Amino acid sequence: MGNSKEEIAKLKEAVNIEDVIGTYVELEYKLGGKCLGLCPFHDDSTPSMHVHTEKQIFKCFACNEGGDVIAFISKIKSCTFAEAVNLLRQEWCNGSTPPPQHIERREKAKAQKPPATPAQLAAMEASNVKFMRSMYGHHPALARIHEVKLDDHSWMDGNKYHPDCADITQAYVDFEVSQAGGTVPSAFKAMRGRIVFPIRDENNRLVAFAGRTTQTITDENRSYTPKYVNSQTSDLYNKSRTLYGLHLAGEPIRTETFAFLTEGYKDTLAMVAAGFKNTVAQCGAAFTDDQAELLKRYTKRVAVLMDADDRGREIAAAAIVVLHRHGMQTSELLLPPGEDPDSLFRRIGKRAFRSIVAESQLTGHLQALKESTGVDLANMCMEGSGNSELIRMNGEEMTDPLYDPEANGEEGNNESFSVRDPSECRSTPS
C-alpha cells in the first residue's frame, strides 16, 4: 500500500482518533461529545488536550501540540510520517482493533448523570460570571479599551472598517463581548486570548461562551485553530435550545411583531448596531425545533437573514422548513453575494447597511407573497407605485418592510431607508 493522498485519507477514515489516542491517554467524555485528556506532550495537570471527534483532530490548548491521528502517532512514537502510517495500518486496519472501551465509559457516564440541582446550576453560572469579570472590556466603563481591542482588524479576516461603524462598538459593549487574557481559570483555558461572546438565555442567565480566535484562519492553521471554541453542553446550556441575543431581543420582537434570524453572533451584533434590535442568532449549524418553539413565544413571523453564500442558503432553507413545521411565517432576505450582515456593515457603514436590509426585506416579503399566493407585486413596488399596505402574507398584513425602527430617534428618517443602488453606498478604498 502506498502513501498517496487518497490512501492516507482512506486510512484516516478507517481509524477513529479517539480509539487511537485512548490507548495512550485516559480520555474523559463530557456531555455534548467533548473529549478531553491529559496531554502526553507536556507536564499536564488539568486535561488540556481536546480530541475533536467530528474533525478527527487533537489539540492541546496548553502546549499547542495538535494535528490529526498520524501527527499524534509520529509525535508520541518519535517516528516519521511514513512509520506512523505503517503503524496505524498494522495495528488498526487488520481486524485486530482493540475494543473501544471508552465508548462504554461514555455511555455509562451519560446514563448515570442525574440532572443538576438548582444550587449546582447557580454554581455553574457563578463560575461563568467570574470568568467574564476576569476579561478585558467586561464593564461598560472599559468601553474605550474595548474599542481598541475590538477595532483591531486582525481578527476580522482583514475586513476594513467603514467610518460609519461606531455603533458596532456600542453593540459589542451591550452584549458584553470581551477578550480573554493570558491567564484564565483552568475550566476556561480554551478561551485564552480569544474574543469572547457571552451567551445568555432568554432569562438573562449567563449560560455559556463562544470564543473566536483572533488569528486569521489559513489552510495551514485550520486543523488546529478552531475559529470558534464553545462552552460544552451542560444542564445550564444546550445550544439547540438557545437563541443568541434573545435576552435583549424579546421585547423588540414583540414590538416589531417579527424577528430577524441570523447565522452568527457577529451578525446579530451588526443588526442590533444598525437599529434592528429584534434580531437573534441560532447558536449552532442548524436551526432546531426547540429554537422554533422558543421563538414562537415572541412572534410567529421570522425574516431569515443568513450569509449570502451557498452554505448560508442551505442553512436558511433548513431553518425555513423547521419554522414552517411550527406554523410560522417566513421570508428570506438576501444580501449581496458573498456578504454577511457583519462584513457588509463594516464595509459600507450603518446607513447604507440599513438601506440594503430594508431593500432585502421588501424583496423577501414580495417573494414570499408570490410563492404563497402567486401574486407578483415586485415590479409594481419597485417602480414606486406599490403600496406597502398591499403586502400581505397568508392573508395577514405584514409589518411595513420599510418601517424604520428608529424613525423617532436622531439617526432615523424615512429618507435613509429609500432603496438605493448598493454600489452608490460602497466605501471608496483609501
Ligand SMILES: [Zn+2]
Ligand atoms: Zn500539551
